[in-house]
Amino acid sequence: MAVLGREQLPLVSVIIASYNHGAYVEQSILSVLQQTYPNVELLVVDDGSTDHSVGRIQQLQQAHGFDFRTQSNQGLSRTLNEAISRARGSLIVPFGSDDIMLPERLALQVDYMRDKPQVGICAGNIEEINELGVLLAPARPLPARRLTFDDIFMHRQPGAPAPTLMFRREALERVGGFDPAIRLEDLLIQLKITRIGFCIDVLEKVLAQYRVHPTNTYKNYRFMLENVLRTYAHFSDHPAYPHVCRRFRHSMFLKAAGTDKALAWQLLHEMPLHEWDGKTWRGLLRLLLRR
Template identity: 65%
Template sequence: MTEQLPLVTVVIASYNHAPYIEQCILSVVQQTYPHIELLVVDDGSTDDSVARIEQLQREHGFELRVQQNKGLTHTLNEAIARAKGSLIAPFGSDDIMVSERIAKQVAYMQDKPEVGICAGNIELIDSDGQLFPEPRQRRDIAFRRLDFDDVFMERKPYPPAPTLLFRKEALEQVGGFDPQIRLEDLLIELKITHAGYYIDCLGEVLAQYRKHDSNSSKNTPFMVESILRTYALFKDHPQYEFVRTRFLSSMFLKCSNRDRDYAKQLLRQIPFRSWNKKTWRGLGRLLFSPLERN
C-alpha cells in the first residue's frame, strides 16, 4: 500500500537544540503517515545534540549526518539534493509535529499540482513544552490560498514555517534556498509563488512552534536585514517601496522602547512622506515611554 503513496522527505537541521531535539525527532517517526524518509543533519552543534540523536537513530534507523557548521540554507539545499521524496518538509529541531500532520497535507496536495507549498496553523509552546495561555496559545486562522502578491504585500496571514510542505519540483524550479539570505522562509515562499505556484494553508493546527530565547526572531537586526534583502530582490514590483517602508515602520514601533539606538537607525531609513500610524506611535514611544527591559 505504501508504494502507492508519495514519499515525503523530512529534513531536520539540528543546531544546539539538545533539550528539544528528541521530542522533535519522535514527532516525525511517530507520524501516522507510513511513507516518510527522515534526514537529520547536525550542523556543528556544541552541546550534546549528536549523542541524543545517535541514540534515537539506533532505535529508528533514520539517516544522520554530522558536519561542521555551514548554516541552515546550505544544509537544507544539500539535504534536498539527496532527498528521495517528491514532497519535502524542512522542520526546525526545536518544534513538534502533530501526529497526523503529514497525512493530512499529503491527502490535500494529491490532486492539486498548482499548490507548491501546503501549510497550516500552529500552537505556541514555551521552552518546557507547555502551551502558552490563551489567546496567545493558538493561531486559529481559516483556510487561505496565497499567490505572490498576497505574500509580498502581506494581504493574508503568512504560512507558519513549522508547517511548510514543499513540492520538490517547485524547490528545484526556483533553485532552492538562497545561501546569501539566512532567514529562509519568506524568500522561498516568494520565489515559489513568483514561479506561479500557490501556497494553500489548511485551517487546522499541524505543528507546535517553540518560543524561547534562542529563536532567530528574537534577533531583530538579523531579521530586519534578511527581510529587507529579500524584498530588494523584487524591487521592480510597483509596491516595493510601500512594502519596504511599511515593514520598517512596524520594526521601528517594535524597537522604539526596547532598543532606542537601533530604533533611530530604522527611523532614518523611512522617508517622511512614508510615515504611517505605526511610525508616529513609535516616535511617541521613543520620546516619551520608559525603556522596556527584556
C-alpha cells in the same frame, strides 16, 4: 474508496537541520517518527552544534535507524540544499529542531496535495509552546487560505507558518532550492515559488507546535531587518516594492522601540517625516517613554 498501500503513497522526506537545540531536538525527531503517515524518510543533519545535540540524536538514530550526519557549520540553506539532493521523496518537509509536529500533520497534507499540481507548498496553522513544551495559548483561529505572490509580498493575508511547510519537489527544483546568501530562508523560497506561478494553500487545521524561547530568530530585530529587506530586493521590479519596504521598516521601528533603542533611533533617522504613519508615532512615544 480504495486504500493505497505504502508503496503507492508519495514518499515524504522530512529534513531536520539541528543547531544547538539539544534541549528540544529529541521531541522534534520523535514527533516525526510518531506520524500516522506511513511513508516517511527522515534525514537529520547536525550543523556544527557545540552543545549536547549530537549525543542525543545519536541515541535516537541507533534506536530508530534514520539518516543522521554531522558537519561543520554551513548555515541552514546550504544544509537543506545538500539534504534535499540526497532525499528521495517527491514531497519535502524542512522542519525546525525545536518544533513539534502533531501526529496527523503529514497525512493531512499529503492527502490535500494529491491531484493539486498547482499547489507548490501546503501549510497549516500553528500553536505556540514554551521552552518546557507547555501550550502558551490556544491557537489563533485562522481560516483556510490560498496565497499568491502578491498576498505574501504585500501582506494581504496571514502567511504560511514556517513549521508547517510541505514543498512539492518540482517547485523547489524550479527555483534552484534555497539561497545561501539569505539567512531567512522561508520567506524568500515562498516568494520565489509563488512568483513562478505556484500557489500556497494553508489548511485551517493546526499542524505543528512552534516553540517560543530566547533564541527564536524573529526576536533578533537587526537580523530580521537585514534579511527581510534583502529578500524584498529580489523583487524590486514589483510596483509595490517601495511601499512594502517602507511599511516593513515602520513595523520594525515600532518593535525595536521597546527593546533595541539603538536600532530604533537608526531607523527613525532613515524615515522622512512625510512618510511617518501611526506605527511611527506609536514607536516614537514608546522610544521616549521607556527607559
